[in-house]
Amino acid sequence: MAEKVTIATVARHAQVSRQTVSNVINAPQLVRPETRQRVQDAIVALGYRANQAARQMRTGRSRLIAVRIEPTRDGINGTVLDRFLHGLTETAEASGYRVMLYTAPDVDREIAAYGDLLSAYELDGFVITGTDHGDPRTAWLAEREIPFVTFGRPWDHPHAHSWVDVDGAAGTAEATAHLVTAGHHRTGFIGWPAGSGVGDDRRAGWRRALLDAGMDPDGLDVQTEDGIAEGARAARELLGRPVPPSALVCASDSLALGALQTLRSAGTAVPVIGFDDTPVAAAVGLSSVSQPLGDAAARCVDLLTDLLDGPHRDPRQVLLRPALVLRHPA
Amino acid sequence: MAEKVTIATVARHAQVSRQTVSNVINAPQLVRPETRQRVQDAIVALGYRANQAARQMRTGRSRLIAVRIEPTRDGINGTVLDRFLHGLTETAEASGYRVMLYTAPDVDREIAAYGDLLSAYELDGFVITGTDHGDPRTAWLAEREIPFVTFGRPWDHPHAHSWVDVDGAAGTAEATAHLVTAGHHRTGFIGWPAGSGVGDDRRAGWRRALLDAGMDPDGLDVQTEDGIAEGARAARELLGRPVPPSALVCASDSLALGALQTLRSAGTAVPVIGFDDTPVAAAVGLSSVSQPLGDAAARCVDLLTDLLDGPHRDPRQVLLRPALVLRHPA
DNA sequence: TTGTATGCGTTATCAG
């Protein structure tokens, strides 16, 4: 174990008082350049790093951000979190923060965990993923004035707090427009049941794109739960209609993959575009709408540190544009 | 923000000294049951949680474990880390530890990060993933007597330190045996170039299973880098041989997926079994060898806390058996 | 069994 080098070691080495060292670190403008340089040299020479625990005791701030790692849902969409987490960690490091993980089986237990996290580690803030309509977690945090940013919009109150999100409607609209441009006059949509903010948003994009192109979306979409089997079933239903669609946009890669299976076994050449650009999509050559997860994570950290630096800043919102990734099925 | 409740608050509430409260928490046997109960009631009533920063200053231990989150490699195999991380967080929580994330673009920078992490946060230990032959990271940590556990064997020195790993050879052997039992007399293998511990191990399992069944593995395998395109090419090569294999075991799902593409377009009914049981495998109905990642993570935490509780315990090793997941391709 | 005193490394306050 390396020798412990504290602020006192540095002070001795640089022939100044402990306080001067602290000033060099936290308020450099108070120290004469000459002295400052001597201290900084000593810091480098000794490899000094401020002890966070001691600093935290004094300042009450831990430079720690908490993120929940979810219990890997269906696996195929679950990989989104992975990339997001990496981006988060990377950006946080650059801003002098660290990411701490926690888990919770449900929302109630997650809120209980906040208490633990907050009183034991004095976390500076939270990044909350996967928010839903009237999310009790954000309410709990807001009530206690604990800084947080969500990845995902609060659909009911768009300006309630800081958030970062990806413009799903823009994504499906672009996918739809691409198919329209390619000459498809009947582009269908397989999406989730109405009521989920994310799902409604993605459907709205498809609808808007068709209307913009002067086409009628009616009778071209179907609502189903997420899943490969569900996607396959939905595609069968659409194909069985009197005037079937000639192309498909789906609300998720799972649905798209299922649709692809149906189409393949039916021998129909109907192009499909999925959503999320999961590894599965890349593997089977499925075109998909890709979320800029690295950017999203970076902006989450930006917004959160912004809140942390000035406690009473107004919340800010960031909406990112996804990208359409075109592939050729094998 | 909730009122700060310290050990003093509890002491006042329970009509005892601060010291008694500390004893109830850290050495309950020293306190009379009656008093102990009163203090514990006060703790619950006030929702007291020990402040980790203060505790750490005193004890030098942070109850923090560091794990690197990797920059999502090829996406298809990268999802392994995700599940592992979740298991790690969950088990660590149960043992009173928290997981802190860090990233590093390469090994040198990772080692540099250790210094930061250690001196700033006084981390208790590390979980290192993806070790390689003669890994400099483990050497660095061992030299400084910093507790760590690796997920992955140190192939050159099997007992150098504590580790958890999955028995890859057992996995490919089981897959091979399954195919042999199903009546296949020529089961081929697509694996990585010799030299990587993991790859050699998986190949060895296939080889052993064939020999055990009295079959000759010679001329039935091919070595290639990992990847879907590489798997497809390798499968083409195998099928072009004078006496082609009638079934295939692969060192990864990526390779297996590629092989599957080749076989499908060739119209050949050759079963393929992959490795890692990634979401992609599940999606396309590919049989695969599944690593017990949750267990592995749990054992990592066990081994690490073991090291932490008794600093000079002997290192321990855990080898877990993977499971063969059989599926029917769509 | 309980209370008292001390220090962990840092930063904030205030006097020089």
Add this chain to the structure above:
DNA sequence: CTGATAACGCATACAA
């Protein structure tokens, strides 16, 4: 601009 001193919350010797 610099230096002394107190305090953050906890745990540990030691005394009572």
